[in-house]
Structure formats: C-alpha cells, structure tokens
Amino acid sequence: MGGEIQALQSVSLQFEPGNFYTIIGPSGSGKTTLLHIIAAILKPSSGDVHVGDVELGKLNEGRRDAWRRQNCGLIFQDFRLIEELGPLANVLVPSWFTSMVTKPAMRSRAEALLSHFKVPSRSGPVAALSRGQQQRIAMARALLLEPEIILADEPTASVDKANAELIIEEMHNLARQRKTVICVSHDERVARRADHVFEIEDGRLVRDRDEAAPRVAAEGVSS
Numbered sequence: 001m002g003g004e005i006q007a008l009q010s011v012s013l014q015f016e017p018g019n020f021y022t023i024i025g026p027s028g029s030g031k032t033t034l035l036h037i038i039a040a041i042l043k044p045s046s047g048d049v050h051v052g053d054v055e056l057g058k059l060n061e062g063r064r065d066a067w068r069r070q071n072c073g074l075i076f077q078d079f080r081l082i083e084e085l086g087p088l089a090n091v092l093v094p095s096w097f098t099s100m101v102t103k104p105a106m107r108s109r110a111e112a113l114l115s116h117f118k119v120p121s122r123s124g125p126v127a128a129l130s131r132g133q134q135q136r137i138a139m140a141r142a143l144l145l146e147p148e149i150i151l152a153d154e155p156t157a158s159v160d161k162a163n164a165e166l167i168i169e170e171m172h173n174l175a176r177q178r179k180t181v182i183c184v185s186h187d188e189r190v191a192r193r194a195d196h197v198f199e200i201e202d203g204r205l206v207r208d209r210d211e212a213a214p215r216v217a218a219e220g221v222s223s
C-alpha cells in the first residue's frame, strides 16, 4: 500500500526479569516504535509480544490497557505529563486507576519518589518546570505502582550529568530487584551500565552486544 512506513522489519528479542536492557540505535531507527510494541501501545502488523503466558495481540484494547497499567511503568520520550497539574498530582496519576481515593500511603510514596529524584513535590504546574525536572517526574510516576516491567524512552535525554547518573543507578537497582528494565537510549553511559545491549538500525536488530543474552519472544513487524 502506498505511503506505508515499515518502522520495524523483523525484530526478535527476549527479555528476562532481573536484567537491565538497553536498546540503542540512530534517530529514526525504530526504538520508540519497538518500545511501544512491547508496551502494547502499538500492535505489530505481524508477529506478537508474549509476556509469560499472555499473548498481548490476542487481548482487546481494554484488556491491553489494563495489562499495561498493572504491569508496566512507562517513561515516554515526550514525558506525557498533565501540564496543568503539579509534580505530586502527576506522579499520583497511575493511582487513579487503582482506587477512587488517593490513599495516604500512595501519597507518601509519591512524595518519597519525587524527593529521591530531587523534584519539589509542591510547585506550580509542571509546564513551568525545566525539561530535566519534567523527565524526573515522569520517572517517579512510572515507578509509583512498583511495576514489574519498566520501559523507558531516552530517560536521560534532558537531565544533567548528576541526574543522569541517578536515573541510570535507579534502573540498575530495579533490575537487581528482579524487575525487567528496558531502556531506549542514545546515551553511552546508559549502555555501559546495562546488562545487555541491543542495537537496531533501520528497524533491524544489527547487533546484540551480549551474545549470551537470551533471544526470541517479542517479535514484531510494525507498519
């Protein structure tokens, strides 16, 4: 069909809990597309994503959304914060879907996460904060519900060196806590700290820097 863009050709990857994975590749190589397929935000035109016994492609949209909310913490490349709300309210957004009221424990956890990522919890709307602060709010929000799978798209792109190290260290520690951490990045510092590095180019897996890394499971061709 004319005008169709094939963002990913044939990518086959397997991810295991307890590991910190980095996916690197040039701009436009398909990294965000791949991350969104893993998160079941995008449906591949062929292939599928298996998570444990679940085949995400077999779930309808509502169930995919529920699966993502229950299992994934997402840090989007463009943050996707609610600009009119402050940091604390943004970090608490995932709790909207778990109960009607924000429990005090959830609020304390949100405050602790913001403090860990060095963002004042009581400031005005996040739109007025720096991009680096917004990026760390997005990270705190992704971790609120202690997800088993953390999917981060360029999480160090807007922060300074010290905060990049804080974020990289956090991803490393999450993997040590048996989480599955998958991070798309241009940042060599992220790749150096990862347990496994996959490299994609023009929608293809060109290099698996750790050949011992397990292969095959999330397969997809996205157009």
Ligand SMILES: Nc1ncnc2c1ncn2[C@@H]1O[C@H](COP(=O)(O)OP(=O)(O)OP(=O)(O)O)[C@@H](O)[C@H]1O
Residues within 6 Å of the ligand: 005, 006, 007, 025, 026, 027, 028, 029, 030, 031, 032, 033, 034, 077
């Ligand atoms: N919604 C869309 N409509 C049309 N083309 C798209 C769309 N999303 C992605 N693409 C194309 O698919 C390819 C891969 O895009 P993707 O955003 O996954 O790249 P990326 O590796 O994340 O790049 P960057 O490092 O700049 O974030 C690009 O050629 C892009 O133009």
Ligand SMILES: [Mg+2]
Residues within 6 Å of the ligand: 031, 032, 033, 077, 153
């Ligand atoms: Mg991208």
